[in-house]
Amino acid sequence: MSLKITDDCINCDVCEPECPNGAISQGEEIYVIxxxxxxxxxxxxxxxxxxxxxxxxxxxxxxxxxESKDELMQKYLKLTGKA
Structure with missing residues (x-):
C-alpha cells in the first residue's frame, strides 16, 4: 500500500530527502506522495x-x-532496474 500525507502536514521539509524513491514532492499546499x-x-x-x-x-x-508487500517489492525492483 502506498502512503499519503494528510492535511496535518506542517511543511517541515524533513520527509522529502528521506524518500529513497523520490516519491515525495511539494504539492500546492503540502507535501504529496x-x-x-x-x-x-x-x-x-x-x-x-x-x-x-x-x-x-x-x-x-x-x-x-x-498493495501487498510482494507487490511493493516488485515495484521496488522495477523502479531500481533490478527486475
Whole structure:
C-alpha cells in the first residue's frame, strides 16, 4: 500500500530527502506522495523513512492504493532496474 500525507502536514521539509524513491514532492499546499513511486521503503529499509522522521505523524497508509508487500517489492525492483 502506498502512503499519503494528510492535511496535518506542517511543511517541515524533513520527509522529502528521506524518500529513497523520490516519491515525495511539494504539492500546492503540502507535501504529496506519488503512489506510483512509493514502496513504503520496501527493498530499501525495514520501515518507511518518511514516517520515522515526520514530527506530526501525518503519513498514514493510503487505503485507495492497496498493495501487498510482494507487490511493493516488485515495484521496488522495477523502479531500481533490478527486475
Amino acid at each position: 506519488d503512489p506510483n513511486l512509493c514502496t513504503e521503503c520496501v527493498g530499501h529499509y525495514d520501515e518507511p523513512q518518511c514516517q520515522q522522521v515526520c514530527p506530526v505523524d501525518c503519513i498514514p497508509l493510503d487505503e485507495s492504493h492497496v
